Amino acid sequence: MINAEQLQKAFTKPGSGLFKHEQVKAVQDVSFSAADGAVTGLLGPNGAGKSTTLRMLATLIQADSGSATIDGLDIKDDLLKVRQQLGFMPHNAGIYPRLSARENITYYARLCGLDKAKAHSRVNELAEQLEMTEFLERRATGFSQGQRTKVALARALVHQPQTIMLDEPTNGLDVMATRGLRAIIRELANQGHCIVFSSHIMQEVAALCDRVAIIANGTIAIEDDLDGIRRRTGFDDLEDAFVEAIGAAPVGAAPVGAALTGVSE
Amino acid sequence: MKALIVMYKEIVDNLRDRQTFFYALLFGPVLLPLIIGGSLVASFKQFAIDFDEVTELAVVNEQAAPNLIAYLYSNNVDVITAPEEVEAAVRSGKIKIALEIPDEFGEQLRKANPAPLTLYVNDADKDSTRAARKINALIGGYKNTINSLRMQHRGIDPTVFKSIELTEFDVSEDGSSGQLIASILPFLFIMSMIMGGFYLAIDTTAGERERMSLEPLLALPLDRADVVYGKFGATLCFVLMSSCLTVISIYGLFQFFPTELISGGLRFDGSTLVKAFLLVSPLTVFLSAALITVSAYTRSTKEAQTYLGLMMIVPMAPFFLLQFFSLGASTWSMALPMLSQYQLLEKVVLQDDINSWHVLLSVGGTLLAGLLLLRLATKLYRRDRILM
Structure with missing residues (x-):
């Protein structure tokens, strides 16, 4: 369960000219919530502030203002407890190429406090669940993107976190691998986990998410379920709805009589 | 942990x-x-000269100075006969160093005149210069002995010519x-x-x-x-x-x-x-x-x-x-x-x-x-x- 309230984050970046710095507001006003047992999509174009939002929630960077709780724990106060509750798979998460898939996952298991025996059985369990037994003992050099993503996902799940955040997990995956990953994510949600899934592809989100928060220019433009988004933007086609939501048009100015039909895909 | x-x-x-x-x-x-x-x-x-090491010295006309040769031999110098083209042989590195003794060497010594010697060295070759420094030092010793003998022969105390004796003392630890x-x-x-x-x-x-x-x-x-x-x-x-x-x-x-x-x-x-x-x-x-x-x-x-x-x-x-x-x-x-x-x-x-x-x-x-x-x-x- 995630509750984010008016999160803000600005970065200083080197500007034009020596010793000149400029402030870049990566996240201006992000409020959204993600419930247990559901997949919440964080949808937005590149540079909208998705990764920064997830990094703040994962306690990797500190928010300038605003607040958020994960399973009732404040991200500013209970860093270690929040992280214990949280499985985070960042965008392009790297794995260690000289370690085997098992060693990669075991490393994280041990760092999360599992003893050797428990780590071993947990890795076996995850390998079964994510269908990675055939390459489990192989070193990660030369793994396909799909295999790497599975290892990274297994690492994020190794301590059985209640809340799972995946930053663009389907990037670089082929159709079959993407479908496989969707099935896994759906299964995790059915088990009662709270899942936040970020993407810049509307279809991706539509195929998987129960709820969507559309983010643009560091602000949540709209947050609703798929039908609600269609209704409020006035577009039946979800891609049009997405473009509408992130565009200049103020949210809520939906044309009268907007379709209220179900998912078109 | x-x-x-x-x-x-x-x-x-x-x-x-x-x-x-x-x-x-x-x-x-x-x-x-x-x-x-x-x-x-x-x-x-x-760079270090090792006086215990045997050095090979090619000598031209060695029979002209048997005493010098004996002295060198006793100081670990092996004398060999020099080849024909001695200069070229040293330059090419075939021999490291060569000493030429002119025929009049013995006679000049007997007359108490300066006795000439020529040492062929290849300055570009480190082995050659090292051997030359050793031979130089040895011949220097030989020269000092002869100088002293000549002076004593004329009834002069050899120390007369040593007006100053400078001793270098290295005080660093x-x-x-x-x-x-x-x-x-x-x-x-x-x-x-x-x-x-x-x-x-x-x-x-x-x-x-x-x-x-x-x-x-x-x-x-x-x-x-x-x-x-x-x-x-x-x-x-x-x-x-x-x-x-x-x-x-x-x-x-x-x-x-x-x-x-x-x-x-x-x-x-x-x-x-x-x-x-x-x-x-x-x-x-x-x-x-x-x-x-x-x-x-x-x-x-x-x-x-x-x-x-x-x-x-x-x-x-x-x-x-x-x-x-x-x-x-x-x-x-x-x-x-x-x-x-x-x-x-x-x-x-x-x-x-x-x-x-x-x-x-x-x-x-x-x-x-x-x-x-x-x-x-x-x-x-x-x-x-x-x-x-």
């Missing part, structure tokens, strides 16, 4: 990396001492050549330590950022200080391993060192090396921390390699400082990492007394600087920028 897990993983991971392995276990501890120490040994052997070699030792230690931890430090910090594995790692329920300590520990292990191997290879190398040719009480036996290693060992902490800190500051492995490459100059600084300025051991210099080790190791190698207060200062100052750097690295890891 979690720092230990990080440390163990980094060690296993990096032992599988050929580059790290090569630099930590081969380049620093074996190749570097071999290159530096080896060339030093070779140059000393080249050691010979300068010994000091040079003594300062090579800490240099070798420090370089091999840096080489030992170089790639591991880059791989575990800047490398981790570059391959995007740092972000998920820092999202785990562990303090960032544990991550830093773990990486520091792994670097320290490699640095220690590298310096231990350096002790062994230096010991092996200096078995070939012609210590009897060097002025001063220079010693390179086992106990000297162990003492030197113990004195230099606090540097492992300092250098590991420095490597980790510099690579935590950088954004990519390339940047880290550039910065750490520049850092390689740092251990050379005290080396040159001590070569060009005679810095005495003082309280402040003994508290400085690296400089103090240079000074202490020099004393160890030259068998000088070591002030225990100085040892304490050196160990304390170095460890303190290491801990401060480690704190700095932890601070760098706590910044948002580490993930940018």
Whole structure:
């Protein structure tokens, strides 16, 4: 369960000219919530502030203002407890190429406090669940993107976190691998986990998410379920709805009589 | 505890990396001492004249000076007959050095005139000039004897012509050549330590950022200080391993060192090396921390390699400082990492007394600087920028 309230984050970046710095507001006003047992999509174009939002929630960077709780724990106060509750798979998460898939996952298991025996059985369990037994003992050099993503996902799940955040997990995956990953994510949600899934592809989100928060220019433009988004933007086609939501048009100015039909895909 | 897990993983991971392995276990501890120490040994052997060594001297017209030949022979010079084209033979290196004795040599001696001799040397050949210096010295001795005899023959005390007798007395505690070699030792230690931890430090910090594995790692329920300590520990292990191997290879190398040719009480036996290693060992902490800190500051492995490459100059600084300025051991210099080790190791190698207060200062100052750097690295890891 995630509750984010008016999160803000600005970065200083080197500007034009020596010793000149400029402030870049990566996240201006992000409020959204993600419930247990559901997949919440964080949808937005590149540079909208998705990764920064997830990094703040994962306690990797500190928010300038605003607040958020994960399973009732404040991200500013209970860093270690929040992280214990949280499985985070960042965008392009790297794995260690000289370690085997098992060693990669075991490393994280041990760092999360599992003893050797428990780590071993947990890795076996995850390998079964994510269908990675055939390459489990192989070193990660030369793994396909799909295999790497599975290892990274297994690492994020190794301590059985209640809340799972995946930053663009389907990037670089082929159709079959993407479908496989969707099935896994759906299964995790059915088990009662709270899942936040970020993407810049509307279809991706539509195929998987129960709820969507559309983010643009560091602000949540709209947050609703798929039908609600269609209704409020006035577009039946979800891609049009997405473009509408992130565009200049103020949210809520939906044309009268907007379709209220179900998912078109 | 979690720092230990990080440390163990980094060690296993990096032992599988050929580059790290090569630099930590081969380049620093074996190749570097071999290159530096080896060339030093070779140059000393080249410049030092060994009067016990047999030198071959080609002589033209040896029957013209049988006494001189006998004198040379008794001073370990083997006389061989010179080839026809003596000049060309020396130039081509066929023979190292040749002495031409003219027919009138004996007659001129008998008449108490200056007796001419010609020595053919190839100045471009170090072996030739070394042999020439030896022959020069020997003939100089022969000349002095004849001079004295000539004067005594005329009833003059030979000392009359020695109006001044200048004695050079070297008051330094050691010979300068010994000091040079003594300062090579800490240099070798420090370089091999840096080489030992170089790639591991880059791989575990800047490398981790570059391959995007740092972000998920820092999202785990562990303090960032544990991550830093773990990486520091792994670097320290490699640095220690590298310096231990350096002790062994230096010991092996200096078995070939012609210590009897060097002025001063220079010693390179086992106990000297162990003492030197113990004195230099606090540097492992300092250098590991420095490597980790510099690579935590950088954004990519390339940047880290550039910065750490520049850092390689740092251990050379005290080396040159001590070569060009005679810095005495003082309280402040003994508290400085690296400089103090240079000074202490020099004393160890030259068998000088070591002030225990100085040892304490050196160990304390170095460890303190290491801990401060480690704190700095932890601070760098706590910044948002580490993930940018």
